[in-house]
Amino acid sequence: MITGDPAQLRQVLVNLVTNAAEAAGSQAGTIRISTGLLRADAAYLSRAYGDGDLPEGTYAYLEVADNGQGMDAATLAHLFDPFFSTKGNGRGLGLAATLGIVRRHRGGLLVESEPGRGTTVRALFPCAGPSPAAAPPPARAAATEDPAARTWRGSGTILVVDDEEVVRQVTSTMLRLLGFSVLLASDGVEGVALFARHHAEIAAVLLDLAMPHMTGDQAFDEIQRIRPDACVILSSGYTERDAMSRFAGKGLAGFLQKPYELQALAAKLREVLSRSPARERPADAS
């Protein structure tokens, strides 16, 4: 977890990737973008551009590496100077701005480059609060507090609508472990068609938001037309607030933040299905 301004951090990424792309020139090249955590000691931090006295500790990094033309010593010496550019007049602000943003976030920049061998720029940002490894994820913590949640098993069929193959595979494995039967659809159109055919046995629908052909919110409207009391859980990589804003007042049963683990999936299904027990026994529902 870091504390930062999303627009400025996006700008850092754009500036670094633009430079990496331009370093390839007319040749094909590879740009590798990665993020991670590292422990930085004083020796490591002394090589970073930034505000001199960065404290030792855990930093999150964003790294952009290219295999383009690289830089010679003369270029490296002036890299961050405003209007220093090998690309023409009026340019040379990208890295100056990038360094400014990184400084404002109390971070640092490390650059490795050799002529003809590419460039790696790593932006460090200090971690806010305990590192993620130290804090147990909330879902797991909840599961240990409530032993019933761990052994809970459901019944009936869950329809999973998601355009990502790996999500469908992993989720259906988890659902079967929990005792459910599973129907899979790879987009909204297929999902609505399956719901129309099987709604009598479907206890709940796990619906992705962003999909090709028919988005989750359109699919939700269709599903509600078929069965107004349909139990639909939206599952999305967007935050709950962003995702749910499209569904305000529409009677969505719940929201599940992606990516989720077995315990989070079980807890959410348990919550929404206990609210409407009839859906667990579709035979009595109609």
Ligand SMILES: Nc1ncnc2c1ncn2[C@@H]1O[C@H](COP(=O)(O)OP(=O)(O)OP(=O)(O)O)[C@@H](O)[C@H]1O
């Ligand atoms: N990934 C890279 N590979 C090779 N050279 C680079 C790379 N990144 C930066 N440089 C060198 O550093 C100089 C300054 O980069 P900076 O991003 O500040 O300005 P610019 O890319 O020239 O122009 P602008 O970003 O304002 O459009 C570049 O002109 C280039 O010579």
Ligand SMILES: [Mg+2]
């Ligand atoms: Mg640039």
